[in-house]
Amino acid sequence: MAEASAKKKIFDFALLRRVFQIAAPYKKKIYLSIFLAILLAIFSPIRPYLIQLTVNKYIKNGLLQMIVDITIIQMVLLLIETGIRFYFSFITAWLGQSVVKDLRVKVYDKILGLNLSQFDKTPIGTLTTRTINDIESINDIFSDGLIPIIGDLLSILSILIVMFWVDWKLALISLSPFPFIIVATYFFKESVNKSFIMVRNAVAALNAFVQEHLTGMAIVQAFAAEEREFTKFKKINREHRNANIKAIFAYSVFFPVVEIILAVSTGLLVWWAATQAMNLSADQALALTGKMISFILYLNLLFRPLRVIADKFNVLQMGMVASERVFKVLDNQDYIKTQGNYAPAQTKGKVDFDKVWFSYVDDKYVLKNIDFNIQPGETVALVGHTGSGKTSIISLLNRLYSIQKGEIKIDDVNINDYSVEALRSKIGIVLQDVFLFSGSVMDNITLRNKDIPYQKVEEAARLIGVHDFIMQLPGGYDYNVMERGSTLSMGQRQLISFIRALLYEPSILVLDEATSSIDTESEQLIQHAIDTLITGRTAIVIAHRLSTIRKADKIIVLDKGEIKEMGTHDELLNLGGFYAKLHSLQFEKQKAAPVQIR
Template sequence: MSSTPANKKIFDTALLKRVFQMAAPYKKKVFLSFSLAVLLALVSPIRPYLIQITVNNYIKSGLLDWVIRITIIQVVFLLIETAFRFLFSFTTAWLGQTVVKDLRIKVFNKVINLNLSQFDRTPIGTLTTRTINDIESINDIFADGLIPIIADLLSIISILVVMFVVDWQLALISLAPFPVLILATFIFKESVNRSFIKVRNAVAALNAFVQEHITGMQVVQAFAAEKREYAKFRKINREHRNANINAIFAYSVFFPVVEIIVAISTGLLVWWGAGNAVHMSEAEASEMAGKIISFFIYLNLLFRPLRVIADKFNVLQMGMVASERVFKVLDNDDYIKKEGIYAPDKVAGSIEFDHVSFGYSDDKYVLKDINFTVEPGETVALVGHTGSGKTSIISLINRLYHIQQGEIRIDGVPIESYRLDSLRRQTGVVLQDVFLFSGSVLDNITLRNPAITLEQVQNAARLIGMHDFIEQLPGGYNYNVMERGATLSLGQRQLLSFIRALLYDPSILILDEATSSVDTESEKMIQHAIDTLISGRTAIVIAHRLSTIRKADKIIVLEKGEVREIGNHEELMEKGGFYYALHQSQVRELKTQS
């Protein structure tokens, strides 16, 4: 995964505008947050100024009644300011979380509609990072980024204006170390920015690595690769730690520097005020005392946002980097762009491949000029060596991938003319590696479709021969199969997928290696399920077992992405060609195993 350059422009205005367009439905909240930022800037200097008036006019004169009145007014302003700050913080946080919610829905909707080729090329952990971590960072643009930065800048400007209006000379003296603070802030921002970019990249790498290895844990342990993979994880984790430590080091240096600069400013303030008070009249000295006290508070109010503004700039920058990555997912146009409107309730089930060529990348075709026809109700077996293109053919029938050349027709209608959900509803797929979601047996069969009743599921399970088995499970149809169906055998998972396919009553059935790698008893049940499913349906079967192949009405022999032979078992055996050689090799293999 490519990293984002450390010198990337912070305010990519087009990107920032796009982020705030996500908040367009909540314009009132945006307006409220900016209004509160202005109000906080106006309220901030009031309390120090009231303290100055109290010291200059009332404390020296002993006017305690006025001191009490001014104190009450200060408390009121303090309460008002506190209420404004609470409302500001809550509004910006609400805005950020709401935008995150909307954006996460849009990204997930985009992800589930992408072509499968995207998942072939993109690590699952990377997409997980985009959908969870990166989107969460966009919240910071609102809660701790642009709007809070604007609020802090307005407060700084407001305080500076008041300081110069009250006493420009005292303001200049006390702010003399200010350029050093600006330089320190810039250095800190750049240092933390580089570290945070490395942290982001390391987080994505960690997510991808952990996701991949947990999913493939069986392979890791089967080949005793735990130590090697552990060493790789340690390396990625070390990079993540080092990036965080670099950021922590920058914070550890920056905040003490700020405290030193504040102390120097305070010292200059007292030195200048005390030095000049010696040469002043009593009234002027008293006025200077009030200014020094108020300026001390102004400096604290001024440096408070300055301490964190560099950090907020980095938060904004990280939010911008994250939003760029998220928008790349949203801008990904590798999905089914052209979708027809033809949506029949039922299709007869004829399939035609007319000069179809296809490749997972445009420069390398895995299917070359494929031509064949499947009549309604026919059972067709696809046979061939690994890599011959069998799985690619079945993936094209329900438009999981684009084809580069040719045309695929169902009932004489190009599949591009079908509405996508209608086309896929007509096609039932039972894969070799059945994926089950974490949840109940019922949820996995119905895919949480509320329109499907338990009675319908039970009837389908009886036809497949699985009802009694399911009823014996703890909880029956509510039994939790765990993630990926870990508590069920391969054969049991496949039989559940048969129930799922039967329940949706497809006109076209696709079976990909459905009887491979199972025991004899499970094979008999699966064969019964196959016979039940294909009855009256068009079926395309990928199978190595001779018994399945012989039953097919038509056999299509593939070799290196090309159709070599088409016919039934007897016809192809008589030819003595590719199928004959493949058949004979399987017979010898069976004899060797027995």
């Protein structure tokens, strides 16, 4: 399929036109590069013709000064041509890199705005490849693809025109092996194209394997699976090597074939000239010698672009395939619709779910007719088995996904009427699995927002009792937490996320209970932080341990995406229903002392 697509897309002029539309801001550079390509095509046959002229006229007449003048002219032309060729190469490379820069910004901006469902369906490695590798391949369309191919074809055309103009018979004789190089070029292009696809697939497999296993190295070592995984790596690496060797083999065959055909063309040229010279006068023989010398130069100039044009076609082909993949990301319509522009300075924190239905895939609903309301300042707990829909509810509140039916309101205003930025700035989220970026503690708290002063961060940290813990770290707020916060414990990562949530002073706080898998000391710190955070705010707590939600104003019991019960802790226990069974089941297995939200 990939191969068929590659063959098809090189002739997809609509796709090629779209690629050049991205380069529209640089159209002057495009026109300049095409103009330079035409200049190079004109310059190509001039020097061989001047050599022929020198041999035919000035050597015959012994005009030494004219020979010197022609030589100087050739040197000047050579310098000019070299300068033009350098500038042409620089302009096309600059153009490619400029397009890559702009396109990468567009793609990343698009990825930032995609609905979270796209990240559920698309491997992260795929989007990484689109943003980096595939866009880099589009650069080759400009630097090594279409414009250089146009330049090479123009040079070939101009040389052929001059050869037939000088002596059409000599041109036909010397170009008689030309069909063989066309056939060789075709087979080379096809072979290298297949090899390129194999190499790209092998690289993708190798990158995916290494990335996944470096991330999961702790699991590999913990289960003594090093040897088994190393064997898998060697197999993938061997496939990568074999794919590259096939590409190298095609080059190793093609270039010698081109040299042989060039040698045959030169031999035919010399043979024909030798047979003709026997019947010519001295002046005619000298003229023929001049033609023969110029034609040998013409052939070398002709075969030089032919050696690389097939390779450039493959580069263009791969760039077109890459551009198609990138445009699929840009054309993705599953993005966060930002039609709302309501952005109040403050919100009270009232939350209403009105008969909400939601599914991640088609009509397989994970939330069914969810209907509840939360008054400002209330603490509401969501409980239920894994997969009951707790996390989906908080994701919908934050507009990470779009609902299929019903309505969600904050302060009696539909969340779709809010601007996304304004909505999310009013909702603070602390997840159980805290993600920290590589960088300092300060960077992770402020998310590199330079507008947030150090004093405000320290004030928030002191408010929830975390400042002393941070100052105990080497470097304090400048301590590097490394990738994913690997140098911090789970409890420490949670505490940093609390500061992050408090810093933006949200009116609604969402807590994915964080005290279920940490030590007692950290649990006490986190419980204090929770108490501080929820004071005066609407709080939605996802409860994994029922002992932590006794003081919640309302408990919503979920099962298979539906609300089964709703009420206070005591009310639900007295009801003797679903919650009472969950409570009884959990406390039979758990004897730990309860930690309450106060």
